[in-house]
Amino acid sequence: MKTVYVCCGTNCLAAGAKKVLSELRQECAGMEAEVLPRIKETGCSGFCEYGPIVTIADEGENDITYYRVKESDAAEIAQKTIAKGELIPRLCFHKDRNQPVASKMENPFYSSQKKIALRNVGLIDPADLQDYLARGGYEGLKRALELGSEGVLEEMRLSGLRGRGGAGFPTAAKWETGAKQKEFPKYIVCNGDEGDPGAFMDGSIMEGDPHSVIEGMLIAAIAVGSEQGFLYIRDEYVHARRSIGKALEEAKKAGFLGRNILNSGFSFDAEIVRGGGAFVCGEGSALLESIEGKVGEPRHKPPRTSEVGLWRKPTVTNNVETLANVPFILAKGGKAFAQIGTEGSKGTKVFAMVGKVKRTGLVEVPMGITLHDLIFEIGGGIKNGRQFKAVQTGGPSGGCIPQSMLDLQVDFDNLTKFGAMMGSGGMIVMDDTSCMVEVARYYVDFLCEESCGKCTPCREGLRQMRHILTEICEGRGQDGDLETLERIARTMKDTALCALGRTAANPVLSTIRYFREEYNAHIHDKFCPAGVCSKLSVFKIDPETCVGCGLCSTLCPAKAVIGEAKHPYRIDPQRCTTCGSCRNKCPKKAIITERRGENGSKD
Amino acid sequence: MANQEISGIVMKYPQERRFALAAMQDMQRALSYIPREGLELLAEHLQCPMAELYSMATFYKALSLRPRGKHIIKLCNGTACHIRGSVNLRKCVSEILGIEAGETTPDGLFTLEIVNCLGACASSPVILIDDIFYGDVTAEQVPEILSAYCEKETI
Numbered sequence: 001m002k003t004v005y006v007c008c009g010t011n012c013l014a015a016g017a018k019k020v021l022s023e024l025r026q027e028c029a030g031m032e033a034e035v036l037p038r039i040k041e042t043g044c045s046g047f048c049e050y051g052p053i054v055t056i057a058d059e060g061e062n063d064i065t066y067y068r069v070k071e072s073d074a075a076e077i078a079q080k081t082i083a084k085g086e087l088i089p090r091l092c093f094h095k096d097r098n099q100p101v102a103s104k105m106e107n108p109f110y111s112s113q114k115k116i117a118l119r120n121v122g123l124i125d126p127a128d129l130q131d132y133l134a135r136g137g138y139e140g141l142k143r144a145l146e147l148g149s150e151g152v153l154e155e156m157r158l159s160g161l162r163g164r165g166g167a168g169f170p171t172a173a174k175w176e177t178g179a180k181q182k183e184f185p186k187y188i189v190c191n192g193d194e195g196d197p198g199a200f201m202d203g204s205i206m207e208g209d210p211h212s213v214i215e216g217m218l219i220a221a222i223a224v225g226s227e228q229g230f231l232y233i234r235d236e237y238v239h240a241r242r243s244i245g246k247a248l249e250e251a252k253k254a255g256f257l258g259r260n261i262l263n264s265g266f267s268f269d270a271e272i273v274r275g276g277g278a279f280v281c282g283e284g285s286a287l288l289e290s291i292e293g294k295v296g297e298p299r300h301k302p303p304r305t306s307e308v309g310l311w312r313k314p315t316v317t318n319n320v321e322t323l324a325n326v327p328f329i330l331a332k333g334g335k336a337f338a339q340i341g342t343e344g345s346k347g348t349k350v351f352a353m354v355g356k357v358k359r360t361g362l363v364e365v366p367m368g369i370t371l372h373d374l375i376f377e378i379g380g381g382i383k384n385g386r387q388f389k390a391v392q393t394g395g396p397s398g399g400c401i402p403q404s405m406l407d408l409q410v411d412f413d414n415l416t417k418f419g420a421m422m423g424s425g426g427m428i429v430m431d432d433t434s435c436m437v438e439v440a441r442y443y444v445d446f447l448c449e450e451s452c453g454k455c456t457p458c459r460e461g462l463r464q465m466r467h468i469l470t471e472i473c474e475g476r477g478q479d480g481d482l483e484t485l486e487r488i489a490r491t492m493k494d495t496a497l498c499a500l501g502r503t504a505a506n507p508v509l510s511t512i513r514y515f516r517e518e519y520n521a522h523i524h525d526k527f528c529p530a531g532v533c534s535k536l537s538v539f540k541i542d543p544e545t546c547v548g549c550g551l552c553s554t555l556c557p558a559k560a561v562i563g564e565a566k567h568p569y570r571i572d573p574q575r576c577t578t579c580g581s582c583r584n585k586c587p588k589k590a591i592i593t594e595r596r597g598e599n600g601s602k603d
Numbered sequence: 604m605a606n607q608e609i610s611g612i613v614m615k616y617p618q619e620r621r622f623a624l625a626a627m628q629d630m631q632r633a634l635s636y637i638p639r640e641g642l643e644l645l646a647e648h649l650q651c652p653m654a655e656l657y658s659m660a661t662f663y664k665a666l667s668l669r670p671r672g673k674h675i676i677k678l679c680n681g682t683a684c685h686i687r688g689s690v691n692l693r694k695c696v697s698e699i700l701g702i703e704a705g706e707t708t709p710d711g712l713f714t715l716e717i718v719n720c721l722g723a724c725a726s727s728p729v730i731l732i733d734d735i736f737y738g739d740v741t742a743e744q745v746p747e748i749l750s751a752y753c754e755k756e757t758i
Contacts, residue, residue, distance in 0.1 A: 010721075010722050010723045010736070011723050011724075011725040011726050011738070013736060014723050014726045014729065014736035014737070014738040015726065015738060048724075048725030048726070049725050051725070194722070195719070195720070196720070197680075197681030197682045197683070197685075197719045197720035198681050198682035198683045198720060198724055199720070199722075199724075200720070200722035200723070200724060203722045204722075235628075235663075235664075235665045236677075236718065236720075236721055236722065237722065238734060273624075273625075274624070274625060274628060275665075276624050276628070276659070276662070276663030276664065276665045276666065277663055277664030277665035277718075278662060278663050278664060279719065290624065291621060292620065292621055293619075293620040293621040293622060293623035293624055293649075293659075294620075294623075294655070294659065295655075295658050295659050295662045296662065296663075352724060354682075354683035354724035354725060354727065355682070355683050355686055355687070355724075356686065356687075360683075360724065360725040361725055392682065395682075426682070428682045428683060428686065430686060434686050439686070442682070442685055443682075446719060450719075452662075555743075557691065557695065557742045557743070579688065579690075579691045579742075580688060580691075581688075581691070581741075581742065584688075
């Protein structure tokens with residue numbers, strides 16, 4: 001019997017996966033019994049740029065995977081591939097120009113990935129507990145029940161797992177602190193408040209494999225000695241909340257959750273808390289405040305939340321991806337996990353690779369892979385044939401890494417050493433049309449809006465940095481601005497109350513460190529070389545290169561492109577807002593950036 | 604009517620402080636905002652100062668003290684959307700509807716919100732209207748997308 005997997009992750013849904021699914025169901029409904037497939041609605045299969053994705057697998061190892069499937073393709077897929085096993089090359093991924101790739105594993109996007117946290121995502125129906133059990137689900141829990149607290153802690157120590165939420169704190173150490181506490185009750189909290197812009201791995205795990213997160217919490221509870229857990233899930237993640245909610249019900253029904261689990265005498269229950277849409281609640285202690293029904297402001301530390309946490313009781317908080325790794329560690333052993341990765345960072349890491357890369361999506365790779373391999377081998381390089389400029393890792397707490405450092409091996413320590421951060425695993429690829437000063441301003445602006453305002457360095461420091469960066473982007477930058485920025489950044493690093501404030505200056509510091517020339521161009525030459533800051537740049541069409549196709553003229557929202565077909569077009573600098581619509585689409589790359597002169601000034 | 608609805612929501616929850624956020628989120632969903640009466644009733648129910656609930660209502664982005672529009676436009680300005688041109692979409696939506704971020708159209712049809720990452724980065728730039736995602740949106744498509752919602756109302 002064949003199984004058809006239809007990816008219904010957020011991105012595929014946005015691309016129309018539900019329609020494809022219902023059409024396929026209809027097409028297959030009338031099929032003969034021997035070819036009638038099982039049709040499964042799965043979580044995110046990762047290759048989001050090419051969604052909706054449909055995989056047709058036989059009982060063995062073989063599969064045929066189709067990309068960018070439309071509703072109208074369903075009939076053909078049913079008649080040819082499902083009924084007869086025939087390949088439809090048109091829907092396949094093409095490795096080289098004319099070479100269709102049938103199987104998922106031959107697709108370079110998937111072939112060098114190693115999946116642990118995502119081991120089930122895309123391969124199971126998240127709403128079906130049986131699917132999870134069939135792939136070894138809750139085996140880790142059974143082993144943990146046999147081992148007891150000390151045994152679980154030992155496996156975790158062997159695994160070397162470090163928290164995937166940002167700071168990379170050793171999970172075993174955190175659990176041990178929790179286990180040592182004499183106070184009771186103790187709580188286990190799953191941090192699903194994934195707020196870093198550009199990161200969606202936790203959302204995908206909760207959507208696509210909710211039971212692995214619940215199982216991870218159960219194992220943590222055994223180690224720590226807790227009976228109650230909370231899953232704090234971001235307000236924006238509608239699908240993830242639904243999926244976890246369903247899984248909690250199923251797990252309770254099957255006896256994996258509740259009183260006397262699997263007749264072991266151990267009891268644990270968990271419930272969902274819906275976030276309120278505040279970035280700072282991703283910070284551990286602010287998150288606990290929010291669960292308590294208060295404003296989500298971080299607490300002073302010490303004491304750590306594993307000692308004094310929720311309702312002043314010991315509370316162990318782990319990130320979604322961390323918890324999803326735990327069942328694997330218990331089922332396969334900590335040693336097996338520790339064989340993957342680098343000296344200081346074991347296992348794999350999930351990255352949300354987005355931005356100007358050809359194949360955006362969710363990837364899981366062993367720690368220690370180089371940025372080059374990630375972006376160029378798996379990601380396929382830069383879109384529209386443009387030049388790579390930088391990759392931003394770690395979200396608003398992270399930094400921008402330039403071209404010269406593409407050979408850097410990605411792990412917790414390396415990224416920190418070079419001024420970036422692993423963060424939760426967002427990886428935003430930027431090309432030569434991104435202005436690094438503007439990117440820094442974007443992050444500072446984001447954090448300024450999201451800063452809770454409790455401590456002065458973060459609240460005021462960000463505001464001052466935003467002011468200076470805006471001045472630079474708008475052509476009023478002065479000598480000494482960079483030094484002032486660096487000074488504010490250092491003060492914030494030393495004195496802010498929580499980790500978010502202490503890392504908030506990283507995007508500014510790392511861009512100054514690696515892209516100082518670009519700052520200087522803005523400040524001294526009043527020029528934005530990337531053509532993003534509209535007060536400092538203007539586009540021009542190179543008359544030698546322009547073939548007069550007129551595409552830019554149709555696309556320009558400001559109606560700034562003048563001319564007639566088959567002759568070189570011209571841009572009216574008075575009207576041009578440097579939005580980039582023309583530059584993104586020009587087939588001849590004839591759009592060049594120039595300094596906006598006094599006479600071309602918009603104001 | 605509204606008062607009954609509010610007390611229905613509030614009474615559903617046990618008298619424990621930890622349900623404050625959930626109760627306010629329910630109010631938000633049912634009434635599109637948190638009315639003063641809602642805060643008062645909840646404060647009484649949970650035995651906490653109303654000022655604390657007020658500070659929550661102004662702290663969390665999901666909550667609003669003024670009625671929001673019938674359709675909530677969440678325009679994503681996460682990093683991926685930002686570098687793929689969400690700023691242009693924002694200008695475009697603002698021009699068509701005549702409102703800035705956080706505002707509601709006078710007819711109460713739309714509220715425009717700028718949000719940070721909807722988790723659909725591969726389809727950036729993204730606009731979420733109510734619960735429908737629009738991916739890879741270009742400025743030219745915006746009028747068409749919005750007009751579909753206006754038409755629904757006139758029919």
